[in-house]
Amino acid sequence: MRTDKIARGRAPWRYWISAPFVFTALLGLITLACALFLPRYVLAWDLGTAKPPDDYAAAVNGIRTALLQGVGGLVLLIGAYLTWRQLQLSRHGQATESFAAAITHLGDPNLDVRLGGIYALERISRSSSADRRSISEILSSFVGNRTRDPQRGAGHARQAGTPPGSEVNLSLRAPDIHAALTVLGRRAPIRGQVLLLDRLVLPKANLASVRLRDADLHFSDLTEASLIGADLTRADLTGVRLAETNLIDAVLYQADLRDAVLTGVIAEGVDLRGTDLTRADLRNANLRGARMDYADLREATLAGADLTGASLKRVVFDEKTEWPEGFDASRIKPTRRRNLPPISPRTYDEFAVPKVAAKNGQPSDSA
Template identity: 40%
Template sequence: MNLASTALPALAAVVALVFTWASVNQNGAQLRLSEQGQITDRFNAAIQNLGANSLDIRMGGIYALERIMRDSDRDQPSAISVLSAFVRTRAARFGASGKPPKSETAPKVLADVQAAVTVLSSRDPAHDRETRVDLRNTNLAQYVLPKASLAGSDLSGADLRGANLEEANLTDADLQLALVSGADMNRATLHHTNLYGADLSVAFLLQADLTGATLSLADLRGAKLAGAHVAGAELSGANIAETGLTKYDLARTRGTPAPVPQANSSSGT
Protein backbone atom coordinates (compact mmCIF):
# COMPACT_ATOMS: atom_id res chain seq x y z
CA MET A 1 0.00 0.00 0.00
CA ASN A 2 1.23 3.45 -0.95
CA LEU A 3 1.64 5.46 2.28
CA ALA A 4 1.18 8.72 0.40
CA SER A 5 -2.18 7.56 -0.90
CA THR A 6 -3.46 7.02 2.68
CA ALA A 7 -1.81 10.09 4.28
CA LEU A 8 -3.16 12.60 1.79
CA PRO A 9 -6.86 12.01 2.55
CA ALA A 10 -6.13 12.23 6.29
CA LEU A 11 -4.22 15.48 5.79
CA ALA A 12 -7.06 16.84 3.68
CA ALA A 13 -9.51 16.02 6.46
CA VAL A 14 -7.37 17.85 9.03
CA VAL A 15 -7.05 20.88 6.77
CA ALA A 16 -10.82 20.88 6.25
CA LEU A 17 -11.38 20.83 10.02
CA VAL A 18 -8.96 23.72 10.53
CA PHE A 19 -10.71 25.80 7.88
CA THR A 20 -14.10 24.93 9.38
CA TRP A 21 -12.89 26.01 12.87
CA ALA A 22 -11.47 29.25 11.45
CA SER A 23 -14.70 29.92 9.59
CA VAL A 24 -16.81 29.34 12.70
CA ASN A 25 -14.56 31.64 14.75
CA GLN A 26 -14.71 34.33 12.08
CA ASN A 27 -18.49 34.07 11.87
CA GLY A 28 -18.69 34.24 15.68
CA ALA A 29 -16.51 37.35 15.76
CA GLN A 30 -18.60 39.00 13.05
CA LEU A 31 -21.77 38.13 14.98
CA ARG A 32 -20.36 39.68 18.16
CA LEU A 33 -19.36 42.82 16.29
CA SER A 34 -22.82 43.01 14.77
CA GLU A 35 -24.49 42.57 18.16
CA GLN A 36 -22.25 45.22 19.74
CA GLY A 37 -23.04 47.58 16.90
CA GLN A 38 -26.75 47.03 17.47
CA ILE A 39 -26.36 47.73 21.18
CA THR A 40 -24.43 50.92 20.40
CA ASP A 41 -27.26 52.05 18.13
CA ARG A 42 -29.82 51.19 20.82
CA PHE A 43 -27.76 53.07 23.43
CA ASN A 44 -27.53 56.21 21.29
CA ALA A 45 -31.26 56.11 20.55
CA ALA A 46 -32.06 55.70 24.26
CA ILE A 47 -29.94 58.74 25.18
CA GLN A 48 -31.73 60.82 22.55
CA ASN A 49 -35.09 59.71 23.95
CA LEU A 50 -34.11 60.86 27.45
CA GLY A 51 -33.99 64.43 26.16
CA ALA A 52 -37.42 64.33 24.54
CA ASN A 53 -40.27 66.62 25.63
CA SER A 54 -42.72 63.72 25.71
CA LEU A 55 -42.93 61.75 28.97
CA ASP A 56 -43.73 58.56 27.05
CA ILE A 57 -40.60 58.89 24.91
CA ARG A 58 -38.42 59.59 27.98
CA MET A 59 -39.88 56.53 29.70
CA GLY A 60 -39.08 54.49 26.59
CA GLY A 61 -35.47 55.66 26.78
CA ILE A 62 -35.21 54.66 30.44
CA TYR A 63 -36.55 51.16 29.84
CA ALA A 64 -34.36 50.80 26.73
CA LEU A 65 -31.32 51.40 28.95
CA GLU A 66 -32.65 48.83 31.41
CA ARG A 67 -32.84 46.25 28.62
CA ILE A 68 -29.34 47.15 27.46
CA MET A 69 -28.02 46.50 30.99
CA ARG A 70 -29.64 43.08 30.91
CA ASP A 71 -28.36 42.26 27.42
CA SER A 72 -24.81 43.62 27.75
CA ASP A 73 -22.84 43.47 31.01
CA ARG A 74 -20.08 45.61 29.53
CA ASP A 75 -22.49 48.49 28.88
CA GLN A 76 -24.01 48.55 32.37
CA PRO A 77 -21.52 51.11 33.79
CA SER A 78 -22.31 53.54 30.96
CA ALA A 79 -26.06 53.07 31.47
CA ILE A 80 -25.65 53.74 35.20
CA SER A 81 -23.79 56.98 34.51
CA VAL A 82 -26.42 58.16 32.00
CA LEU A 83 -29.39 57.35 34.24
CA SER A 84 -27.69 58.93 37.27
CA ALA A 85 -27.07 62.14 35.31
CA PHE A 86 -30.69 62.10 34.11
CA VAL A 87 -31.98 61.95 37.70
CA ARG A 88 -29.54 64.64 38.90
CA THR A 89 -30.77 66.94 36.14
CA ARG A 90 -34.50 66.24 36.38
CA ALA A 91 -34.65 66.14 40.19
CA ALA A 92 -31.95 68.59 41.25
CA ARG A 93 -32.37 69.72 44.85
CA PHE A 94 -30.48 72.97 44.32
CA GLY A 95 -31.02 75.58 41.63
CA ALA A 96 -28.46 77.19 39.36
CA SER A 97 -27.13 79.18 42.33
CA GLY A 98 -26.05 75.98 44.04
CA LYS A 99 -27.98 76.97 47.14
CA PRO A 100 -31.10 75.30 48.55
CA PRO A 101 -34.37 77.20 48.03
CA LYS A 102 -35.75 79.17 50.95
CA SER A 103 -38.57 76.68 51.35
CA GLU A 104 -37.81 73.04 50.51
CA THR A 105 -41.30 71.63 50.23
CA ALA A 106 -41.59 68.09 48.91
CA PRO A 107 -42.19 68.26 45.13
CA LYS A 108 -44.48 66.05 43.14
CA VAL A 109 -42.98 62.64 42.40
CA LEU A 110 -41.93 62.65 38.73
CA ALA A 111 -42.87 59.47 36.86
CA ASP A 112 -39.72 59.40 34.72
CA VAL A 113 -37.44 60.04 37.70
CA GLN A 114 -39.23 57.30 39.67
CA ALA A 115 -38.69 54.93 36.74
CA ALA A 116 -35.01 55.84 36.44
CA VAL A 117 -34.21 55.38 40.14
CA THR A 118 -36.18 52.12 40.14
CA VAL A 119 -34.06 50.82 37.25
CA LEU A 120 -30.87 51.93 39.01
CA SER A 121 -31.87 50.33 42.30
CA SER A 122 -32.92 47.00 40.78
CA ARG A 123 -29.88 46.39 38.55
CA ASP A 124 -27.36 43.59 39.16
CA PRO A 125 -24.46 45.30 41.03
CA ALA A 126 -22.08 42.51 39.98
CA HIS A 127 -21.64 44.27 36.62
CA ASP A 128 -21.05 47.80 37.96
CA ARG A 129 -17.25 47.53 37.77
CA GLU A 130 -15.91 50.77 39.30
CA THR A 131 -19.03 52.81 38.52
CA ARG A 132 -21.30 53.97 41.34
CA VAL A 133 -24.86 55.23 41.32
CA ASP A 134 -24.45 59.00 41.72
CA LEU A 135 -27.60 60.73 43.00
CA ARG A 136 -26.00 63.44 45.08
CA ASN A 137 -27.99 66.62 45.76
CA THR A 138 -31.16 65.18 44.23
CA ASN A 139 -34.70 65.71 45.49
CA LEU A 140 -36.19 62.25 45.95
CA ALA A 141 -38.64 63.08 48.72
CA GLN A 142 -41.57 60.65 48.81
CA TYR A 143 -40.05 58.35 46.16
CA VAL A 144 -40.68 54.62 46.54
CA LEU A 145 -37.56 52.39 46.56
CA PRO A 146 -38.18 49.34 48.76
CA LYS A 147 -35.38 46.75 48.71
CA ALA A 148 -33.28 49.15 46.63
CA SER A 149 -29.78 47.92 45.79
CA LEU A 150 -27.81 51.11 46.43
CA ALA A 151 -24.68 49.84 48.17
CA GLY A 152 -21.79 52.25 47.65
CA SER A 153 -24.02 54.87 46.03
CA ASP A 154 -23.56 58.62 46.45
CA LEU A 155 -26.67 60.20 47.98
CA SER A 156 -24.86 62.98 49.78
CA GLY A 157 -27.01 66.07 50.20
CA ALA A 158 -30.05 64.26 48.78
CA ASP A 159 -33.57 65.01 49.99
CA LEU A 160 -35.12 61.66 50.93
CA ARG A 161 -37.77 62.95 53.31
CA GLY A 162 -40.66 60.53 53.52
CA ALA A 163 -39.09 58.16 50.98
CA ASN A 164 -39.71 54.43 51.17
CA LEU A 165 -36.34 52.70 51.54
CA GLU A 166 -37.59 49.71 53.49
CA GLU A 167 -35.09 46.83 53.40
CA ALA A 168 -32.81 48.86 51.11
CA ASN A 169 -29.14 47.93 50.90
CA LEU A 170 -27.16 51.12 51.55
CA THR A 171 -23.93 49.48 52.67
CA ASP A 172 -20.98 51.91 52.33
CA ALA A 173 -23.28 54.51 50.76
CA ASP A 174 -22.63 58.22 51.25
CA LEU A 175 -25.61 60.05 52.78
CA GLN A 176 -23.76 62.81 54.55
CA LEU A 177 -25.90 65.93 55.05
CA ALA A 178 -28.88 64.13 53.48
CA LEU A 179 -32.44 64.91 54.55
CA VAL A 180 -33.99 61.61 55.61
CA SER A 181 -36.60 62.87 58.05
CA GLY A 182 -39.66 60.64 58.22
CA ALA A 183 -38.26 58.14 55.71
CA ASP A 184 -39.11 54.45 56.02
CA MET A 185 -35.80 52.63 56.43
CA ASN A 186 -37.11 49.72 58.46
CA ARG A 187 -34.82 46.68 58.16
CA ALA A 188 -32.47 48.61 55.87
CA THR A 189 -28.81 47.60 55.72
CA LEU A 190 -26.60 50.56 56.57
CA HIS A 191 -23.25 48.88 57.21
CA HIS A 192 -20.56 51.59 57.43
CA THR A 193 -22.91 54.07 55.75
CA ASN A 194 -21.81 57.70 55.98
CA LEU A 195 -24.68 59.62 57.62
CA TYR A 196 -22.55 62.48 58.91
CA GLY A 197 -24.75 65.48 59.70
CA ALA A 198 -27.81 63.83 58.17
CA ASP A 199 -31.32 64.72 59.32
CA LEU A 200 -32.87 61.42 60.44
CA SER A 201 -35.45 62.96 62.76
CA VAL A 202 -38.56 60.79 63.17
CA ALA A 203 -37.18 58.37 60.56
CA PHE A 204 -38.27 54.74 60.80
CA LEU A 205 -35.22 52.55 61.43
CA LEU A 206 -36.86 49.57 63.10
CA GLN A 207 -34.50 46.57 62.99
CA ALA A 208 -32.17 48.50 60.70
CA ASP A 209 -28.52 47.44 60.66
CA LEU A 210 -26.39 50.51 61.45
CA THR A 211 -23.27 48.53 62.32
CA GLY A 212 -20.23 50.76 61.95
CA ALA A 213 -22.27 53.62 60.47
CA THR A 214 -21.04 57.21 60.82
CA LEU A 215 -23.73 59.27 62.57
CA SER A 216 -21.59 62.13 63.83
CA LEU A 217 -23.65 65.33 64.24
CA ALA A 218 -26.69 63.55 62.83
CA ASP A 219 -30.15 64.59 64.01
CA LEU A 220 -31.85 61.44 65.28
CA ARG A 221 -34.53 63.11 67.38
CA GLY A 222 -37.57 60.88 67.60
CA ALA A 223 -36.13 58.27 65.22
CA LYS A 224 -37.68 54.82 65.64
CA LEU A 225 -34.72 52.58 66.47
CA ALA A 226 -36.35 49.61 68.19
CA GLY A 227 -34.41 46.47 67.33
CA ALA A 228 -31.77 48.41 65.39
CA HIS A 229 -28.16 47.21 65.45
CA VAL A 230 -25.82 50.08 66.35
CA ALA A 231 -22.63 48.25 67.35
CA GLY A 232 -19.59 50.27 66.30
CA ALA A 233 -21.65 53.23 65.08
CA GLU A 234 -20.03 56.66 65.47
CA LEU A 235 -22.37 58.97 67.43
CA SER A 236 -20.12 61.94 68.22
CA GLY A 237 -22.33 65.00 68.69
CA ALA A 238 -25.43 63.19 67.41
CA ASN A 239 -28.82 64.26 68.80
CA ILE A 240 -30.37 61.05 70.15
CA ALA A 241 -33.27 62.58 72.08
CA GLU A 242 -36.38 60.38 72.15
CA THR A 243 -34.72 57.54 70.26
CA GLY A 244 -35.04 55.04 73.11
CA LEU A 245 -31.38 54.06 72.84
CA THR A 246 -30.36 52.43 76.11
CA LYS A 247 -27.09 52.60 78.02
CA TYR A 248 -26.41 49.09 76.76
CA ASP A 249 -26.85 50.27 73.15
CA LEU A 250 -24.62 53.30 73.69
CA ALA A 251 -21.91 51.20 75.36
CA ARG A 252 -21.36 49.47 72.03
CA THR A 253 -21.12 52.66 69.99
CA ARG A 254 -18.21 55.08 69.45
CA GLY A 255 -18.05 58.77 70.33
CA THR A 256 -20.16 60.82 72.71
CA PRO A 257 -23.64 61.93 71.61
CA ALA A 258 -24.91 65.44 72.33
CA PRO A 259 -26.38 65.82 75.83
CA VAL A 260 -30.05 64.88 75.94
CA PRO A 261 -32.12 67.63 77.60
CA GLN A 262 -33.75 66.40 80.79
CA ALA A 263 -37.49 66.79 81.12
CA ASN A 264 -38.54 69.35 83.75
CA SER A 265 -39.74 67.28 86.67
CA SER A 266 -40.77 70.31 88.71
CA SER A 267 -44.38 70.19 89.91
CA GLY A 268 -44.58 73.96 89.69
CA THR A 269 -45.59 74.33 93.32
Protein backbone atom coordinates in the same frame (compact mmCIF):
# COMPACT_ATOMS: atom_id res chain seq x y z
CA MET B 1 -7.04 64.41 -21.56
CA ARG B 2 -10.77 63.90 -21.00
CA THR B 3 -11.75 62.84 -17.54
CA ASP B 4 -14.87 61.00 -18.66
CA LYS B 5 -12.71 58.44 -20.49
CA ILE B 6 -10.73 57.90 -17.32
CA ALA B 7 -13.92 57.39 -15.37
CA ARG B 8 -15.14 54.80 -17.88
CA GLY B 9 -11.82 53.00 -18.03
CA ARG B 10 -11.07 49.76 -16.26
CA ALA B 11 -9.72 49.82 -12.76
CA PRO B 12 -6.03 48.93 -12.40
CA TRP B 13 -5.17 45.33 -11.64
CA ARG B 14 -3.94 46.26 -8.13
CA TYR B 15 -7.54 47.22 -7.27
CA TRP B 16 -8.72 43.62 -7.62
CA ILE B 17 -5.91 42.08 -5.59
CA SER B 18 -6.29 42.34 -1.82
CA ALA B 19 -4.48 40.78 1.13
CA PRO B 20 -7.17 38.11 1.80
CA PHE B 21 -7.14 37.13 -1.89
CA VAL B 22 -3.35 36.75 -1.91
CA PHE B 23 -3.43 34.77 1.35
CA THR B 24 -6.12 32.43 0.00
CA ALA B 25 -4.20 31.89 -3.25
CA LEU B 26 -0.97 31.10 -1.42
CA LEU B 27 -2.76 28.74 0.94
CA GLY B 28 -4.32 26.92 -2.01
CA LEU B 29 -0.95 26.57 -3.78
CA ILE B 30 0.72 25.28 -0.61
CA THR B 31 -2.10 22.76 -0.08
CA LEU B 32 -1.84 21.56 -3.68
CA ALA B 33 1.94 21.19 -3.46
CA CYS B 34 1.65 19.27 -0.19
CA ALA B 35 -1.01 16.98 -1.67
CA LEU B 36 1.16 16.20 -4.73
CA PHE B 37 4.64 15.79 -3.25
CA LEU B 38 4.38 15.29 0.50
CA PRO B 39 2.76 11.79 0.47
CA ARG B 40 5.84 10.23 -1.16
CA TYR B 41 8.16 11.62 1.50
CA VAL B 42 5.78 10.61 4.27
CA LEU B 43 5.56 7.04 2.95
CA ALA B 44 9.35 6.81 2.56
CA TRP B 45 9.90 8.12 6.10
CA ASP B 46 7.35 5.68 7.50
CA LEU B 47 8.86 2.66 5.72
CA GLY B 48 12.43 3.51 6.54
CA THR B 49 14.58 0.56 5.32
CA ALA B 50 11.58 -1.74 4.86
CA LYS B 51 10.50 -3.02 1.45
CA PRO B 52 8.01 -0.76 -0.39
CA PRO B 53 4.48 -2.23 -0.70
CA ASP B 54 3.42 -3.92 -3.90
CA ASP B 55 0.70 -1.33 -4.55
CA TYR B 56 2.88 1.73 -4.01
CA ALA B 57 0.57 4.10 -5.90
CA ALA B 58 -2.45 3.10 -3.77
CA ALA B 59 -0.49 3.77 -0.55
CA VAL B 60 0.53 7.22 -1.83
CA ASN B 61 -3.07 7.98 -2.83
CA GLY B 62 -4.27 6.92 0.65
CA ILE B 63 -1.90 9.37 2.32
CA ARG B 64 -2.92 12.07 -0.15
CA THR B 65 -6.61 11.46 0.63
CA ALA B 66 -5.98 11.67 4.37
CA LEU B 67 -4.12 14.97 3.93
CA LEU B 68 -6.90 16.46 1.82
CA GLN B 69 -9.51 15.41 4.37
CA GLY B 70 -7.50 17.07 7.15
CA VAL B 71 -7.21 20.27 5.12
CA GLY B 72 -10.95 20.14 4.44
CA GLY B 73 -11.69 19.83 8.17
CA LEU B 74 -9.39 22.76 8.87
CA VAL B 75 -11.20 24.84 6.25
CA LEU B 76 -14.53 23.98 7.90
CA LEU B 77 -13.21 25.07 11.30
CA ILE B 78 -11.94 28.35 9.86
CA GLY B 79 -15.29 28.93 8.18
CA ALA B 80 -17.15 28.23 11.41
CA TYR B 81 -14.91 30.68 13.29
CA LEU B 82 -15.40 33.39 10.66
CA THR B 83 -19.17 32.86 10.80
CA TRP B 84 -19.16 33.13 14.59
CA ARG B 85 -17.01 36.25 14.38
CA GLN B 86 -19.39 37.80 11.90
CA LEU B 87 -22.33 37.09 14.19
CA GLN B 88 -20.49 38.70 17.10
CA LEU B 89 -19.79 41.81 15.04
CA SER B 90 -23.41 41.92 13.93
CA ARG B 91 -24.65 41.67 17.53
CA HIS B 92 -22.19 44.36 18.61
CA GLY B 93 -23.45 46.64 15.85
CA GLN B 94 -27.05 46.05 16.85
CA ALA B 95 -26.22 46.75 20.51
CA THR B 96 -24.49 50.00 19.51
CA GLU B 97 -27.51 51.09 17.48
CA SER B 98 -29.87 50.21 20.34
CA PHE B 99 -27.66 52.09 22.82
CA ALA B 100 -27.65 55.22 20.64
CA ALA B 101 -31.42 55.03 20.14
CA ALA B 102 -32.03 54.63 23.88
CA ILE B 103 -29.85 57.67 24.64
CA THR B 104 -31.83 59.69 22.10
CA HIS B 105 -35.11 58.62 23.73
CA LEU B 106 -34.00 60.02 27.11
CA GLY B 107 -34.25 63.56 25.73
CA ASP B 108 -37.62 63.07 24.02
CA PRO B 109 -40.44 65.37 25.22
CA ASN B 110 -42.86 62.42 25.30
CA LEU B 111 -42.93 60.69 28.71
CA ASP B 112 -43.62 57.24 27.25
CA VAL B 113 -40.62 57.52 24.94
CA ARG B 114 -38.35 58.47 27.86
CA LEU B 115 -39.61 55.51 29.88
CA GLY B 116 -38.90 53.23 26.92
CA GLY B 117 -35.36 54.59 26.68
CA ILE B 118 -34.72 54.00 30.40
CA TYR B 119 -35.87 50.38 30.30
CA ALA B 120 -34.03 49.82 27.01
CA LEU B 121 -30.80 50.90 28.73
CA GLU B 122 -31.52 48.47 31.54
CA ARG B 123 -31.95 45.63 29.04
CA ILE B 124 -28.68 46.57 27.31
CA SER B 125 -26.81 46.66 30.63
CA ARG B 126 -27.98 43.14 31.44
CA SER B 127 -26.78 41.74 28.11
CA SER B 128 -23.61 43.83 27.73
CA SER B 129 -21.29 43.95 30.72
CA ALA B 130 -19.03 46.45 28.94
CA ASP B 131 -21.81 49.08 28.94
CA ARG B 132 -23.00 48.70 32.55
CA ARG B 133 -20.73 51.35 34.03
CA SER B 134 -21.54 53.97 31.39
CA ILE B 135 -25.29 53.24 31.57
CA SER B 136 -25.24 53.74 35.35
CA GLU B 137 -23.48 57.06 34.89
CA ILE B 138 -25.93 58.15 32.19
CA LEU B 139 -28.97 57.36 34.33
CA SER B 140 -27.37 59.12 37.32
CA SER B 141 -26.87 62.23 35.18
CA PHE B 142 -30.44 61.92 33.91
CA VAL B 143 -31.80 61.97 37.47
CA GLY B 144 -29.40 64.69 38.62
CA ASN B 145 -30.12 67.05 35.74
CA ARG B 146 -33.84 66.99 36.57
CA THR B 147 -33.86 66.93 40.37
CA ARG B 148 -30.56 68.43 41.55
CA ASP B 149 -30.48 71.74 43.39
CA PRO B 150 -26.87 72.90 42.97
CA GLN B 151 -27.25 75.50 45.73
CA ARG B 152 -28.19 73.04 48.48
CA GLY B 153 -25.78 73.08 51.39
CA ALA B 154 -25.36 71.87 54.94
CA GLY B 155 -28.10 74.10 56.33
CA HIS B 156 -30.85 72.96 53.98
CA ALA B 157 -31.30 69.62 55.79
CA ARG B 158 -32.58 71.35 58.93
CA GLN B 159 -35.06 73.57 57.10
CA ALA B 160 -38.59 72.28 57.58
CA GLY B 161 -40.99 71.97 54.69
CA THR B 162 -40.76 70.58 51.19
CA PRO B 163 -40.66 72.36 47.83
CA PRO B 164 -44.03 73.22 46.27
CA GLY B 165 -45.45 70.52 44.04
CA SER B 166 -43.78 67.69 45.98
CA GLU B 167 -46.88 66.66 47.93
CA VAL B 168 -47.54 63.89 45.39
CA ASN B 169 -45.45 60.71 45.37
CA LEU B 170 -42.50 60.73 42.98
CA SER B 171 -43.88 57.81 40.97
CA LEU B 172 -46.89 59.98 40.05
CA ARG B 173 -45.33 63.40 39.59
CA ALA B 174 -42.16 62.22 37.76
CA PRO B 175 -42.50 58.61 36.51
CA ASP B 176 -39.36 58.83 34.37
CA ILE B 177 -37.17 59.88 37.31
CA HIS B 178 -38.74 57.19 39.48
CA ALA B 179 -38.06 54.59 36.76
CA ALA B 180 -34.43 55.69 36.41
CA LEU B 181 -33.90 55.42 40.18
CA THR B 182 -35.56 52.01 40.19
CA VAL B 183 -33.24 50.77 37.44
CA LEU B 184 -30.21 52.14 39.29
CA GLY B 185 -31.40 50.55 42.51
CA ARG B 186 -31.66 47.03 41.12
CA ARG B 187 -28.53 47.04 38.98
CA ALA B 188 -25.66 44.68 39.72
CA PRO B 189 -23.02 46.47 41.83
CA ILE B 190 -19.92 47.58 39.91
CA ARG B 191 -16.61 47.52 41.74
CA GLY B 192 -15.14 50.96 42.25
CA GLN B 193 -18.11 52.90 40.86
CA VAL B 194 -19.70 55.67 42.93
CA LEU B 195 -23.09 56.92 41.79
CA LEU B 196 -23.14 60.73 41.94
CA LEU B 197 -26.64 61.49 43.25
CA ASP B 198 -25.80 64.45 45.47
CA ARG B 199 -28.10 67.41 46.18
CA LEU B 200 -31.19 65.65 44.81
CA VAL B 201 -34.62 66.89 45.85
CA LEU B 202 -36.71 63.70 45.94
CA PRO B 203 -39.32 63.91 48.71
CA LYS B 204 -41.82 61.05 48.91
CA ALA B 205 -39.76 58.83 46.64
CA ASN B 206 -40.42 55.09 46.71
CA LEU B 207 -36.96 53.51 46.86
CA ALA B 208 -37.79 50.31 48.69
CA SER B 209 -35.18 47.55 48.37
CA VAL B 210 -32.81 49.67 46.26
CA ARG B 211 -29.12 48.80 46.20
CA LEU B 212 -27.13 52.02 46.37
CA ARG B 213 -23.92 50.89 48.02
CA ASP B 214 -21.19 53.55 48.16
CA ALA B 215 -23.55 56.06 46.48
CA ASP B 216 -22.97 59.77 46.99
CA LEU B 217 -26.23 61.33 48.23
CA HIS B 218 -24.88 64.18 50.33
CA PHE B 219 -27.19 67.19 50.92
CA SER B 220 -30.11 65.39 49.24
CA ASP B 221 -33.72 65.76 50.36
CA LEU B 222 -35.47 62.41 50.86
CA THR B 223 -38.23 63.60 53.17
CA GLU B 224 -40.99 61.02 53.72
CA ALA B 225 -39.29 58.64 51.27
CA SER B 226 -39.72 54.87 51.47
CA LEU B 227 -36.38 53.10 51.93
CA ILE B 228 -37.69 49.83 53.34
CA GLY B 229 -35.00 47.18 53.03
CA ALA B 230 -32.70 49.53 51.10
CA ASP B 231 -28.97 48.80 50.97
CA LEU B 232 -27.03 52.02 51.59
CA THR B 233 -23.83 50.44 52.85
CA ARG B 234 -21.00 53.00 53.08
CA ALA B 235 -23.18 55.59 51.32
CA ASP B 236 -22.34 59.27 51.68
CA LEU B 237 -25.41 60.72 53.40
CA THR B 238 -23.75 63.80 54.81
CA GLY B 239 -26.30 66.52 55.53
CA VAL B 240 -29.12 64.51 53.99
CA ARG B 241 -32.72 65.17 55.03
CA LEU B 242 -34.54 61.96 55.97
CA ALA B 243 -37.30 63.39 58.13
CA GLU B 244 -40.21 60.94 58.58
CA THR B 245 -38.56 58.50 56.17
CA ASN B 246 -39.33 54.78 56.38
CA LEU B 247 -36.05 52.93 56.99
CA ILE B 248 -37.42 49.64 58.31
CA ASP B 249 -34.82 46.85 57.87
CA ALA B 250 -32.60 49.16 55.81
CA VAL B 251 -28.82 48.63 55.82
CA LEU B 252 -26.70 51.73 56.43
CA TYR B 253 -23.57 49.92 57.58
CA GLN B 254 -20.65 52.38 57.93
CA ALA B 255 -22.64 55.09 56.15
CA ASP B 256 -21.73 58.75 56.64
CA LEU B 257 -24.70 60.50 58.29
CA ARG B 258 -23.01 63.55 59.73
CA ASP B 259 -25.44 66.46 60.24
CA ALA B 260 -28.25 64.33 58.79
CA VAL B 261 -31.83 65.04 59.83
CA LEU B 262 -33.75 61.88 60.79
CA THR B 263 -36.51 63.39 62.90
CA GLY B 264 -39.53 61.14 63.20
CA VAL B 265 -37.87 58.44 61.11
CA ILE B 266 -39.32 54.91 61.26
CA ALA B 267 -36.25 52.70 61.48
CA GLU B 268 -37.17 49.50 63.24
CA GLY B 269 -34.49 46.87 62.71
CA VAL B 270 -32.25 49.27 60.78
CA ASP B 271 -28.54 48.43 60.54
CA LEU B 272 -26.58 51.48 61.71
CA ARG B 273 -23.42 49.67 62.77
CA GLY B 274 -20.29 51.75 62.44
CA THR B 275 -22.17 54.76 61.05
CA ASP B 276 -21.04 58.32 61.68
CA LEU B 277 -24.03 60.11 63.22
CA THR B 278 -22.09 63.10 64.50
CA ARG B 279 -24.47 66.04 65.06
CA ALA B 280 -27.32 64.02 63.56
CA ASP B 281 -30.87 64.94 64.53
CA LEU B 282 -32.74 61.78 65.64
CA ARG B 283 -35.52 63.37 67.67
CA ASN B 284 -38.67 61.23 68.00
CA ALA B 285 -37.07 58.52 65.85
CA ASN B 286 -38.42 54.98 66.07
CA LEU B 287 -35.25 52.91 66.56
CA ARG B 288 -36.75 49.77 68.06
CA GLY B 289 -34.44 46.83 67.53
CA ALA B 290 -31.93 48.95 65.65
CA ARG B 291 -28.34 47.76 65.47
CA MET B 292 -26.16 50.75 66.32
CA ASP B 293 -22.98 49.04 67.54
CA TYR B 294 -19.84 51.18 67.18
CA ALA B 295 -21.86 54.13 65.85
CA ASP B 296 -20.53 57.65 66.44
CA LEU B 297 -23.19 59.65 68.33
CA ARG B 298 -21.11 62.61 69.40
CA GLU B 299 -23.26 65.79 69.59
CA ALA B 300 -26.23 63.79 68.27
CA THR B 301 -29.78 64.52 69.41
CA LEU B 302 -31.95 61.55 70.37
CA ALA B 303 -34.57 63.35 72.48
CA GLY B 304 -37.86 61.48 72.32
CA ALA B 305 -36.35 58.59 70.36
CA ASP B 306 -37.53 55.03 71.03
CA LEU B 307 -34.49 52.82 71.69
CA THR B 308 -36.41 49.76 72.90
CA GLY B 309 -34.37 46.66 72.07
CA ALA B 310 -31.71 48.67 70.23
CA SER B 311 -28.14 47.37 70.32
CA LEU B 312 -25.76 50.10 71.46
CA LYS B 313 -22.59 48.16 72.09
CA ARG B 314 -19.54 50.40 72.31
CA VAL B 315 -21.13 53.44 70.66
CA VAL B 316 -19.15 56.67 70.78
CA PHE B 317 -20.79 59.64 72.53
CA ASP B 318 -19.83 62.70 74.54
CA GLU B 319 -21.37 65.16 76.97
CA LYS B 320 -23.18 66.93 74.13
CA THR B 321 -25.06 63.80 73.12
CA GLU B 322 -28.73 64.27 74.02
CA TRP B 323 -30.34 60.97 75.07
CA PRO B 324 -34.06 60.21 75.48
CA GLU B 325 -35.59 61.02 78.83
CA GLY B 326 -34.87 58.30 81.37
CA PHE B 327 -32.14 56.63 79.30
CA ASP B 328 -29.08 55.56 81.30
CA ALA B 329 -26.03 56.04 79.10
CA SER B 330 -23.72 54.68 81.79
CA ARG B 331 -24.73 51.15 80.82
CA ILE B 332 -22.97 51.53 77.47
CA LYS B 333 -19.51 50.03 77.48
CA PRO B 334 -16.81 52.46 76.39
CA THR B 335 -15.31 51.92 72.98
CA ARG B 336 -11.67 51.12 72.50
CA ARG B 337 -9.96 53.37 70.04
CA ARG B 338 -8.70 50.47 67.93
CA ASN B 339 -12.29 49.25 67.50
CA LEU B 340 -13.61 52.52 66.11
CA PRO B 341 -14.86 52.28 62.52
CA PRO B 342 -12.62 53.93 59.92
CA ILE B 343 -14.18 57.29 59.08
CA SER B 344 -12.29 59.74 56.87
CA PRO B 345 -12.21 63.34 58.09
CA ARG B 346 -14.16 65.74 55.92
CA THR B 347 -15.09 69.39 55.85
CA TYR B 348 -17.88 71.11 53.97
CA ASP B 349 -15.37 73.07 51.91
CA GLU B 350 -15.07 70.23 49.45
CA PHE B 351 -18.86 70.26 48.97
CA ALA B 352 -19.06 74.00 48.35
CA VAL B 353 -20.60 75.20 45.09
CA PRO B 354 -18.33 77.57 43.11
CA LYS B 355 -19.68 81.10 43.02
CA VAL B 356 -20.07 82.90 39.70
CA ALA B 357 -18.68 86.40 39.31
CA ALA B 358 -21.41 88.90 38.51
CA LYS B 359 -19.43 91.03 36.07
CA ASN B 360 -17.36 88.83 33.81
CA GLY B 361 -19.25 85.56 34.26
CA GLN B 362 -16.08 83.68 35.25
CA PRO B 363 -16.28 81.22 38.15
CA SER B 364 -14.44 82.31 41.24
CA ASP B 365 -12.77 80.22 43.90
CA SER B 366 -14.83 77.74 45.86
CA ALA B 367 -16.71 79.16 48.80
